[in-house]
Amino acid sequence: MTSKNWQKVLYIFSIVILILSSLFFLYSLANRKFSNKLIAENKKLMEEIQALEDKSKDLDKEIDNLDIKFNLKSQDFYEKYGYQFEANKTDEIKNIKKDYEEKNKTIKSEVRERLKAYGAFFNSNIYEKENYDRAVDDFLTLSRERSLEKSKNLYKDLGLDDLFKDVDGFASYIINQNSPSHELNLFVFYASMYSSSIYNFMEDERVNLSEIYVDLNNLLNIYREMEKRSYKTGDLSAEKLGYLKDFVDEKVSEYYKNYGIIKALEKSGKDE
Numbered sequence: 001m002t003s004k005n006w007q008k009v010l011y012i013f014s015i016v017i018l019i020l021s022s023l024f025f026l027y028s029l030a031n032r033k034f035s036n037k038l039i040a041e042n043k044k045l046m047e048e049i050q051a052l053e054d055k056s057k058d059l060d061k062e063i064d065n066l067d068i069k070f071n072l073k074s075q076d077f078y079e080k081y082g083y084q085f086e087a088n089k090t091d092e093i094k095n096i097k098k099d100y101e102e103k104n105k106t107i108k109s110e111v112r113e114r115l116k117a118y119g120a121f122f123n124s125n126i127y128e129k130e131n132y133d134r135a136v137d138d139f140l141t142l143s144r145e146r147s148l149e150k151s152k153n154l155y156k157d158l159g160l161d162d163l164f165k166d167v168d169g170f171a172s173y174i175i176n177q178n179s180p181s182h183e184l185n186l187f188v189f190y191a192s193m194y195s196s197s198i199y200n201f202m203e204d205e206r207v208n209l210s211e212i213y214v215d216l217n218n219l220l221n222i223y224r225e226m227e228k229r230s231y232k233t234g235d236l237s238a239e240k241l242g243y244l245k246d247f248v249d250e251k252v253s254e255y256y257k258n259y260g261i262i263k264a265l266e267k268s269g270k271d272e
Helices: 003-029 032-041 043-062 075-081 089-117 132-144 169-176 182-202 209-228 238-270
Strands: none
Touching: 089 182, 089 209, 089 238, 132 182, 169 182, 182 209, 209 238
């Protein structure tokens, strides 16, 4: 077989792995009780599977010399592509589920490493300050009670004077870029509430990617607002943080697509 055909074979093989989701989906349609739930909960997954099927058909037309048949139990498939499926469909579901779980572990690792590369936005000893947790709790309480606008001196009410003594990291950097300002310090405090979960995630603590996604978007909005009010952010610019957000957005989307497939496979396995 030519090198070109081998490349096409490998490309098709990667599609075959994903097409399995389609095969198991079609298999489940025979069971009405399960299929109704699957259709309702996995509409996006169905669209992706259909796109993969269409791509597979296009490739079949292009490659006349390859007789690609999805007979997953055949020895011929193993000899051509080096992969053999077990006769037991339940085992196959478990194998594919495990593969997607590994993919999601890789995604979390990639996100963590990228966040560490942008660590200057999140690293600070502000989280370790004695009155930090109390200040956050007080702020959230005022927010829930819709009393923020009633506070005559929110900065004083939250006790932020002591919080910013000997602070380091991003908090110190932003403050030192500008003239002393209680308003700016409040912005830095707001930023810390969103950056704290990201900091914890970087330190390998259990934090959901969805929380990272939300907090990073909120953090970006805070930096944009600071710059809108003419505060200097130096190397910690909103533009730079935006590049990180774009990367995380893409990875989180991929992660939860995989998560949806994992849940669908779990249901398929239970219905076997």
